Amino acid sequence: MSPHIKLAVIPGDGIGPEVVAEAVKVLEAATAADDVTFDATWFSLGAGRFLETGDVLTDDDLAAIAGHDAILLGAVGGVPGDPRLANANIERGLLLKLRFSLDHYVNLRPSVLFPGVPSPLASPGNVDFVVVREGTEGPYVGNGGAIRQGTANEVANEVSVNTAFGVERVVRYAFAQAQNRPRRHLTLVHKTNVLVFAGSLWQRIVIAVAAEYPDVSVDYLHVDAATIFLVSNPSRFDVIVTDNLFGDILTDLAAAISGGIGLAASGNINPDGRFPSMFEPVHGSAPDIAGKQLADPTAAILSVALLLEHLGLTDAAARVTAAVTADIVARAALGTPRSTSAVGDAIVTRLTD
Amino acid sequence: MSPHIKLAVIPGDGIGPEVVAEAVKVLEAATAADDVTFDATWFSLGAGRFLETGDVLTDDDLAAIAGHDAILLGAVGGVPGDPRLANANIERGLLLKLRFSLDHYVNLRPSVLFPGVPSPLASPGNVDFVVVREGTEGPYVGNGGAIRQGTANEVANEVSVNTAFGVERVVRYAFAQAQNRPRRHLTLVHKTNVLVFAGSLWQRIVIAVAAEYPDVSVDYLHVDAATIFLVSNPSRFDVIVTDNLFGDILTDLAAAISGGIGLAASGNINPDGRFPSMFEPVHGSAPDIAGKQLADPTAAILSVALLLEHLGLTDAAARVTAAVTADIVARAALGTPRSTSAVGDAIVTRLTD
Numbered sequence: 001m002s003p004h005i006k007l008a009v010i011p012g013d014g015i016g017p018e019v020v021a022e023a024v025k026v027l028e029a030a031t032a033a034d035d036v037t038f039d040a041t042w043f044s045l046g047a048g049r050f051l052e053t054g055d056v057l058t059d060d061d062l063a064a065i066a067g068h069d070a071i072l073l074g075a076v077g078g079v080p081g082d083p084r085l086a087n088a089n090i091e092r093g094l095l096l097k098l099r100f101s102l103d104h105y106v107n108l109r110p111s112v113l114f115p116g117v118p119s120p121l122a123s124p125g126n127v128d129f130v131v132v133r134e135g136t137e138g139p140y141v142g143n144g145g146a147i148r149q150g151t152a153n154e155v156a157n158e159v160s161v162n163t164a165f166g167v168e169r170v171v172r173y174a175f176a177q178a179q180n181r182p183r184r185h186l187t188l189v190h191k192t193n194v195l196v197f198a199g200s201l202w203q204r205i206v207i208a209v210a211a212e213y214p215d216v217s218v219d220y221l222h223v224d225a226a227t228i229f230l231v232s233n234p235s236r237f238d239v240i241v242t243d244n245l246f247g248d249i250l251t252d253l254a255a256a257i258s259g260g261i262g263l264a265a266s267g268n269i270n271p272d273g274r275f276p277s278m279f280e281p282v283h284g285s286a287p288d289i290a291g292k293q294l295a296d297p298t299a300a301i302l303s304v305a306l307l308l309e310h311l312g313l314t315d316a317a318a319r320v321t322a323a324v325t326a327d328i329v330a331r332a333a334l335g336t337p338r339s340t341s342a343v344g345d346a347i348v349t350r351l352t353d
Numbered sequence: 354m355s356p357h358i359k360l361a362v363i364p365g366d367g368i369g370p371e372v373v374a375e376a377v378k379v380l381e382a383a384t385a386a387d388d389v390t391f392d393a394t395w396f397s398l399g400a401g402r403f404l405e406t407g408d409v410l411t412d413d414d415l416a417a418i419a420g421h422d423a424i425l426l427g428a429v430g431g432v433p434g435d436p437r438l439a440n441a442n443i444e445r446g447l448l449l450k451l452r453f454s455l456d457h458y459v460n461l462r463p464s465v466l467f468p469g470v471p472s473p474l475a476s477p478g479n480v481d482f483v484v485v486r487e488g489t490e491g492p493y494v495g496n497g498g499a500i501r502q503g504t505a506n507e508v509a510n511e512v513s514v515n516t517a518f519g520v521e522r523v524v525r526y527a528f529a530q531a532q533n534r535p536r537r538h539l540t541l542v543h544k545t546n547v548l549v550f551a552g553s554l555w556q557r558i559v560i561a562v563a564a565e566y567p568d569v570s571v572d573y574l575h576v577d578a579a580t581i582f583l584v585s586n587p588s589r590f591d592v593i594v595t596d597n598l599f600g601d602i603l604t605d606l607a608a609a610i611s612g613g614i615g616l617a618a619s620g621n622i623n624p625d626g627r628f629p630s631m632f633e634p635v636h637g638s639a640p641d642i643a644g645k646q647l648a649d650p651t652a653a654i655l656s657v658a659l660l661l662e663h664l665g666l667t668d669a670a671a672r673v674t675a676a677v678t679a680d681i682v683a684r685a686a687l688g689t690p691r692s693t694s695a696v697g698d699a700i701v702t703r704l705t706d
């Protein structure tokens with residue numbers, strides 16, 4: 001019996017549909033020879049859908065998506081400052097709602113500086129680390145509020161919520177990742193000297209779980225110091241585990257030093273398998289270049305590699321990564337930039353030749 | 354009548370005393386010709402004092418410090434992991450207590466890449482911006498707590514508190530800074546798409562105050578995107594205004610790209626003048642190199658320039674900056690690193706020659 005995988009595809013807004021089209025082409029090419037079929041359902045969600053219908057993500061949408069085995073997402077969000085979107089927070093109402101509802105407690109973001117890719121750093125060294133960002137807690141929980149809004153006496157609060165349950169499960173995942181990497185090193189990033197309660201919880205749990213992983217070396221950095229090392233000595237990092245907000249900040253910086261967000265893939269993972277995991281490029285919808293075939297689909301295609309890996313299709317995942325790596329190396333020799341679909345086609349050719 | 358300035362000096366721990374010694378030498382040399390005298394009171398505070406007496410900062414200490422016109426601080430904090438300091442949070446109990454008690458609502462952190470200084474960036478361009486970091490609100494307020502600590506059901510919260518009063522005063526300060534700079538550009542950095550209540554407050558206040566500064570152009574960046582621009586195009590920044598935690602993170606990154614925290618100065622400013630402002634290098638106490646005359650006192654000396662500027666001694670401030678700039682340019686020609694005091698002496702020589 002050949003495995004039949006139900007894939008939810010959310011192309012989204014801006015460049016999302018263009019990069020997703022290439023990612024799906026690559027997904028099909030990479031698994032054509034395998035005993036597996038993908039059955040894709042396309043969901044029209046994002047700023048465009050909101051402007052048409054007034055809906056961001058209905059309960060029916062969510063239930064339908066949850067019935068799939070995995071999700072591939074392009075990018076969501078309209079033109080910044082569009083007054084028709086002023087009261088719709090697409091990010092919170094769609095992207096974060098999916099991450100929270102589907103219990104994506106691991107936000108996995110690898111940073112690799114591929115051969116030949118220019119870095120803004122003068123001497124980047126060997127950049128090859130992965131950030132395990134917590135995905136369902138911290139300052140992202142939506143536990144904020146304001147009183148006397150719009151007056152001189154307004155007070156606006158945001159609460160970061162951190163639980164032993166939530167921290168322990170993501171820390172365990174990070175240790176398991178570190179255990180399987182050649183360098184076996186894990187860095188906790190937080191701000192324990194200021195956020196003393198949340199910081200203490202993270203620190204105690206890392207210390208406790210570390211005892212079960214004697215082969216993994218562990219260190220700690222304050223988030224401010226971590227940004228310094230990311231530009232002065234990124235090769236010191238192997239696995240970083242950190243909270244939702246610090247992870248958001250560090251992974252954009254990490255993407256920047258390893259060739260830009262055009263190359264940065266991510267997985268929003270529910271390791272329990274109770275809900276489908278969601279794979280997406282780290283970049284946004286970039287409405288300014290949408291529809292022009294200018295976007296680089298590489299990040300979306302590398303997200304397909306993470307998706308395949310997650311589904312246990314490790315050979316296909318490795319083939320995608322190898323094809324992308326070869327394509328990236330070949331890019332330096334090309335004089336002119338290629339269209340979005342030309343990049344996808346080139347990678348498909350490498351997979352099928 | 355010659356102005357008589359009462360200066361509180363807090364050398365602190367680690368390399369603090371060494372860099373402060375040079376900073377005070379430079380302060381005296383820079384103002385020797387002026388009609389002004391400095392009367393310094395030295396306060397023994399920090400991890401060392403805590404280990405001797407059990408006190409971090411007493412009410413008497415605070416009252417005595419508050420009676421001065423300005424504060425010069427080196428660095429505080431003991432050896433990381435020292436078990437005797439496990440229950441003393443020197444950062445919160447001393448540094449943050451001073452900033453909050455003395456209402457240092459502006460944390461001013463200029464980033465300038467001086468000529469000849471190596472940056473980790475391949476093409477840094479013209480780096481010359483200033484971060485106006487809020488200093489008395491946000492996630493730094495110490496409004497956190499935990500229940501069921503140490504159990505599997507622990508919940509640890511941290512509350513970011515933001516007020517119209519607190520945001521407006523720092524935003525006004527930032528606009529006034531931008532108005533006086535050649536490029537007159539201000540960037541608000543926040544995370545409005547996730548921290549919607551705090552973000553909305555910041556955004557509304559920036560828009561409102563912007564109306565009073567028609568000459569200042571304004572833009573907005575999410576904190577994650579700001580880190581990308583800091584490494585890919587730092588010359589786009591002129592004045593950044595941001596909250597306490599984002600400012601902490603961005604200014605370490607900013608220091609890293611502009612030559613390292615050995616050069617980064619800061620002012621914790623109470624613009625109202627109700628309390629003394631405090632000037633300190635951004636770097637920490639670096640206990641590993643303490644007492645060896647290895648620390649670079651430049652950041653402490655540049656903090657003296659900010660102190661002089663704040664006291665209205667603008668000519669003396671300009672002389673210090675010029676002497677430091679000349680010294681930094683001359684460094685490249687030196688084969689070997691100089692001792693802490695040799696750097697201070699060289700700058701004093703430039704001031705007195």
Ligand SMILES: CC(C)[C@H](C(=O)O)[C@@H](O)C(=O)O
Pocket residue numbers: 091092095096248282546547577
């Ligand atoms: C769009 C936004 C809500 C999101 C986040 O903050 O997590 C994005 O920056 C990301 O990193 O995926």
Ligand SMILES: CC(C)[C@H](C(=O)O)[C@@H](O)C(=O)O
Pocket residue numbers: 193194224444445448449601635
């Ligand atoms: C030591 C620490 C509390 C402090 C801060 O977080 O503000 C430091 O990092 C700084 O930037 O001055």
